[in-house]
Amino acid sequence: MYQSVPQRHHALLPRPDHDEQARQLFARDFRRYILLDVPQHTRRVYEHTVKPVLLEQAPEAASDPVTVREAMWQQGFLRAAQGLQRVSQELLWNAVVPYVECRADEVNARVRALGDGPGRGSLTLDPDFDVPAYLQDVDIHCMPGNYHAEYGPNDAAQGAVYDRGSFLYALGGVGDCNDGIGRTLIEALRQRYPDLAPRRILDLGCTMGHNTLPLCEAFPEAEIHAVDAAAPMLRYAHARARDLGCDVHWRQADVRATGYPDGHFDLVISVILFHEVHPDEIGAVFRECHRLLAPGGITAHIDIPDYFKSPDPLFVTLVDADTFHNNEPFWGEMHRRDLEGLLASAGFPDRETFRSIAPMGGFPWSFFGARRAAEVAEAAA
């Protein structure tokens, strides 16, 4: 059975009481059951009930995920399984939001105590910032309030909601500091570019900074910057980084136009950002990466696995559940776009773009990016 690690305590994360903890771990393990056990039943129903009919009626359609999804939906089992998956996501937030809510004043007091005044790193918020329209249509992954809800002046409560909720969502499988995906990106980067020694790094869409902080350990000589659209996340990130002894400059900015000077960075990364960017805006983010990089600089991104080209249509149907039922409208669409083509259109040389896999245990995160040409004359290439 998959073993989860408990989340490491830090000054900002409230300690749940006995029943809150039990409720949260039930939500986590319900989710695990939905993801690891129920699909076995779904597959048996498919193999024994739906697939034989599809094969008889239209053999070629049996390999099409859309047809398989519609047939399974019609049959009814998938409605129950994916209805339960939706409920598991709702129960997760139900177990987290009230636990933060009744301690929000406490969380905010600690955020201010750690974040205000002199100390490591910096926080730059933009009171006139407009959250991109594509982030405002739905609350992503059904997190009430999304990333950017502010419930009072200088509020950071959503940071704690996301801190605890994202850890439970990942089934405790991303390390006790919630930073396993960031660490996986760094490992993949080092394998691809063994001589990597960036002096200035930017993390795009950093949320509460859980995947930004491993950069501090991996590149202790570098200056680390991180941007996000959500002020509560950044306040929480800044205080959390200080509590954990990390030096990061946080800034509220749109990932399509961050406001830093041209060629300011040697490395621009993101961690599970792109499946939450409107697919039509992916190119704009790549263009910003290109603009921000010095000649020879690298951009690298880690995101949800590219399961969508699997030859197994039922598998594609199951991994696409978040697109349809978990307020992740861009989840499946991201991988249907030509990411390497978009990187090339953004100005990166064709031969320097890549799209591969960054494994975390057996989990195949997708890993893509490019190196900017060493000479300024690249535009002619």
Place this chain on the structure above:
Amino acid sequence: MSATLRLKQTARGERPQFSEHPEVDRVMAMTMALASEVAVLRERLDTMETLASRKGVVLTEEIEAFTPEPEHEARRQQWRHDFLERVLYILRAEADQAAERNGV
């Protein structure tokens, strides 16, 4: 503990309909919310029993402060898994019958 801020409890975005009958979706959600509460209750009893067996006396403060040992937590995780198998038996049963109809 103070609670001057009211956080949003429901996510923005239309909830998908799973059953042809909306009331079935409601029953499903209520059933699982109830299951969650049963799990919470069971876990609290487990904590009480564990503490009682250790000391013979149970104090509320001790219950609130209780953190299971890693092996104990692993047993709880297993229990939650088995509990879900019981509550969601209908899924297993449906798959069993589908297989049986095909002579598997």
